[in-house]
Amino acid sequence: MRVSEAMTRDVVVANPNQSLCEVARIMADCDIGCMPVSENDKLVGMITDRDITVRAIARGKAPDSTKVREVMSSDIKYCFDDIEISDVARNMGEIKLHRLPVVNRDKHLVGILALADVANCEGPEEVGVAVCGISEPIKVAIG
Template sequence: MKVSDKMTRNPRLASPDDSIREVARTMAEIDAGALPVSQGDRLVGMVTDRDIAVRAVAQGKGPDTPVREVMTPEVKYCFEDEEVEQVARNMGDIQVHRLPVVNRDKRLVGILSLGDIAMGEGPRPAGEAMAGISRPGGQHSQTGGPRSGPGA
């Protein structure tokens, strides 16, 4: 099955200039833990609820802090025409819960989450991805691992 068959289409976007308060409200409104960050028609980052907690609140930054100060600028993504099972394996390898989905022109067309995979492909691919995501030493590890990659 292709990613385009399971992804969430027309994702809400954040701007680097949005405040973290606005982004948190949007996340609450749509019940999501992450938003792609775009500038013009370019995907420039991802911001997660965890980014807001760890990179803003824990460091004493206020609610008017711009997203650009807390987002993860390195964006991992997948293509809409890739096989879901392969993307699920990749998500486990790179330890992310969700990926922006782009077309071959690299324009954002959706988001693929572990939940989307579990609903479409069953528990095996999603479980395998989760096992990879959960292994120690990921980018949001409490063991002090590196801080690069997408905000997952």
């Protein structure tokens, strides 16, 4: 099955100039934990509830005045809509992400693929591969 058959198409997008407070309200209203960030029809980042908590609130940044661009992840990982879900699930495990923005071959945002989408379409084996990768502890060399 292809990503386009499983992804969520109705994507709520943030603007990098929005305040964290605005984005957090949207996340709460839509019951979502992340939003792609787009500027001039180009995907420029991802903002998650964890970004807001760890990169802003925990560091004393004011949610009303701090902009999305200040705490978003700009190293964007994404997948194409015409790829097999099993390949993407394996990749999600390797790069330790629960959700990926989905773009078409023109690199326009067309959806989001979450582990839940993979589970609904592919079943426990593919999700298991991804979750095992995500859950694997990061090895740190000491000395």
